[in-house]
Amino acid sequence: SGLVPPGTPLTHAGPSWPLAFRELRGSVRQLVSGWLHGEARPTYDPALALAHVNSVARAAPPVPRAVRARDGALVRELDAEPECAALLAVVARDAVELLTDPVARAALRQCAGDNCPIVYVDMSRGRRRRWCSSEVCGNRERVARHRRRAALART
Structure with a gap:
């Protein structure tokens, strides 16, 4: 999905990671659905969904760095193994950008x-x-x- 450079090992990923991503996806889906359909009486708590996205976005994203590949070209890799919270923050920040940009939101x-x-x-x-x-x-x-x-x- 482009969250990490190709070849980045994620062997430390635990069973809670997919659940955390699904929860974030659900909150973003609720906010987007509310925007698209103008739900006057949503079946979810929009304040709770927004608070969840904002809370997840607070974490520091993974830190990229440039390193030399074998052929001498500069390639991107992460400074350390990415933690779940850091990867979730990237997705949440993208959602914040999307939902607060009037052109993209339209x-x-x-x-x-x-x-x-x-x-x-x-x-x-x-x-x-x-x-x-x-x-x-x-x-x-x-x-x-x-x-x-x-x-x-x-x-």
């Missing part, structure tokens, strides 16, 4: 695919993107549309 979209929960930032020209993936959700929609037209033509 580009948030919910995928128009049937039952697709994915939210994305629409960076397309004209801001008319409809699906999280044209190859997956977009293709499903086009196939369904074709089948509806074919069924109408048969009747």
Whole structure:
């Protein structure tokens, strides 16, 4: 996902790491959903979700450094093995940037695919993107549309 440079060992990652990332994802999802759908009476506590994201963002992110590779080129590596809190902070800080930037926040979209929960930032020209993936959700929609037209033509 780009949180750490390629080849960074994460052998010290514990079983609590995935849970912590899922909890953060849930808080971010709640805040994004509240923004997208303007929930007047949300089924969650928006203040609690916001407090969780802000709390996680406080930790210091992993410290990168430049080192020479075998071929002499400079490559990025981390100063020390990244801790869970540091990696979570990177994700939380990205969420804070997204949710506080009016331009980025205005580009948030919910995928128009049937039952697709994915939210994305629409960076397309004209801001008319409809699906999280044209190859997956977009293709499903086009196939369904074709089948509806074919069924109408048969009747």
